[in-house]
Amino acid sequence: MSKNSFYSDYDFEPLTGGKRPDDYRTPFQVDRDRIIHSSAFRKLQSKTQVYLSGEYDFYRTRLTHSIEVAQIGRSICHFLQSDSKYLKDDFYIDSDLVEACCLSHDLGHPPFGHGGEQTLHRLFYDIGGFEGNAQTLRLITDTLYQSSGKQRGISPTRAFLDGILKYKSLFSERNRPRNHFIYDFQRVYREFVHEKDIDRKGVQVDGAFRKMASLECQIMDWADDTAYCINDIVDGVRAGFLSLERLERWAAREGIDAESQPLFDAFVNDIRKDRLEAVFGVKIGDFIRSCRLVPRESPLSRVTNRYAFSLEVNSEAKRTARFFKRVALDLIFRSAPLQQMDYKGDRILEDLFRALSGSYLESEKPRSKILPEQQAIWMKQATEDPEKQRLVVRDFLASLTDGQALRIHKRLYDPEYASIIDLD
Numbered sequence: 001m002s003k004n005s006f007y008s009d010y011d012f013e014p015l016t017g018g019k020r021p022d023d024y025r026t027p028f029q030v031d032r033d034r035i036i037h038s039s040a041f042r043k044l045q046s047k048t049q050v051y052l053s054g055e056y057d058f059y060r061t062r063l064t065h066s067i068e069v070a071q072i073g074r075s076i077c078h079f080l081q082s083d084s085k086y087l088k089d090d091f092y093i094d095s096d097l098v099e100a101c102c103l104s105h106d107l108g109h110p111p112f113g114h115g116g117e118q119t120l121h122r123l124f125y126d127i128g129g130f131e132g133n134a135q136t137l138r139l140i141t142d143t144l145y146q147s148s149g150k151q152r153g154i155s156p157t158r159a160f161l162d163g164i165l166k167y168k169s170l171f172s173e174r175n176r177p178r179n180h181f182i183y184d185f186q187r188v189y190r191e192f193v194h195e196k197d198i199d200r201k202g203v204q205v206d207g208a209f210r211k212m213a214s215l216e217c218q219i220m221d222w223a224d225d226t227a228y229c230i231n232d233i234v235d236g237v238r239a240g241f242l243s244l245e246r247l248e249r250w251a252a253r254e255g256i257d258a259e260s261q262p263l264f265d266a267f268v269n270d271i272r273k274d275r276l277e278a279v280f281g282v283k284i285g286d287f288i289r290s291c292r293l294v295p296r297e298s299p300l301s302r303v304t305n306r307y308a309f310s311l312e313v314n315s316e317a318k319r320t321a322r323f324f325k326r327v328a329l330d331l332i333f334r335s336a337p338l339q340q341m342d343y344k345g346d347r348i349l350e351d352l353f354r355a356l357s358g359s360y361l362e363s364e365k366p367r368s369k370i371l372p373e374q375q376a377i378w379m380k381q382a383t384e385d386p387e388k389q390r391l392v393v394r395d396f397l398a399s400l401t402d403g404q405a406l407r408i409h410k411r412l413y414d415p416e417y418a419s420i421i422d423l424d
Helices: 027-036 039-046 062-083 095-104 113-123 132-143 158-163 184-193 207-211 215-238 244-254 261-272 276-289 315-333 336-361 373-381 386-399 402-413
Strands: 145-147 150-152 291-295 309-313
Touching: 027 095, 027 158, 039 062, 039 402, 062 095, 062 215, 062 276, 062 291, 095 158, 095 215, 113 336, 113 386, 132 150, 132 158, 132 184, 132 386, 158 184, 158 215, 215 276, 215 309, 215 315, 244 261, 244 315, 261 276, 261 315, 276 291, 276 315, 336 386, 336 402, 373 386
Parallel strands: none
Antiparallel strands: 145 150, 291 309
16 A cells, blocks of 8 residues: 555544554555445445435435435546646545545435425524534534444544534534534644644634634535536436426526526436436536636645645636536426425424424423333433433434334334334
8 A cells, every 4th residue: 555645643633532453454444344334334335316316226325325425526636636736646535535535425314305404493592503414523523333222333533523514614603503513622632633723722713614624524515516407307307307498498487597598408408318427428528527626825734734825716617516406406406396205304303303302302201102211311311401401302203214213213103003013
């Protein structure tokens, strides 16, 4: 395994300090492998990406989406290695690190997609809301592993932890945020990844760090955008949400500017000739080749190469991504069938919250044993701390797959559903 001088001990340092035991794998490979073998990662196979999990057997789930993002992220690393004058055989962006970031990027998302995320944010706003990326951070640092009645994180390397921190503003630092924040108690993790950017008293030297993303995080973000605006569009056509008739009505109603008209015409033509998947497969390659590595100055650029360089994406690829994101938002995510599913997911999660709240949060002793045994123990241990009890409920609801949430809801509210065969 060739030595990579792009990273230093600062990047490899684990959250718990010290140095990991010697291993045949690199520290970033260990980070990645721990994610892949976690139950939270496996649960992504039954969490909504666009369509409710199980609605269509061959459309994307959070798991397949995450795998696709990881492949695109690795490909960006390999392309930059061959294209950039700044990289060498012993000075390269670690594709294992980028893969770990990509595989983890949706780890904390709750059941029922972004609709479920908004529901939990509303229900738990009084304790700092809910944010999928913040919940990913919580899993990796605090709760991914459960054994002997305790929870713990994976003690990620600084570079990996920074790579998943797409947003760095605390909930309390923003004015009634709807998303794009981390929980207030996660300040310590932000300080860890920006350790060299903080003075000895713990006061931030440059507040601009909240808008700073590491190079690997930037690659993950563009890989996510690529998969989102390309693959979700293909699924939308296959599912019948993007028919030619609907597209033409949408264009007439919303208007297509001169810049987007060629994209719209080519899109319609590709659907008509039934060659969308082949053409969009090429677009993924175009989006990968649209990336460039550029130097940047920042408070951390003297400490780590992860902040000495930035990812730059050409304007044509960004314009194409914006167009297809607009199509997906207007014709897929805002369509009546998906809005109906969002409504149902909202109702299910709110019902589960009310049941858990009435049984555990509003009485000294549980009125009903709804929580699994381990969560019930943690709830009892937090009897003197109401906010910690609400965290137990929030973590539990966020951890559920679509199917688990539906089954628990049926047991609680459907008088004709009494199956005890499926106990999860």
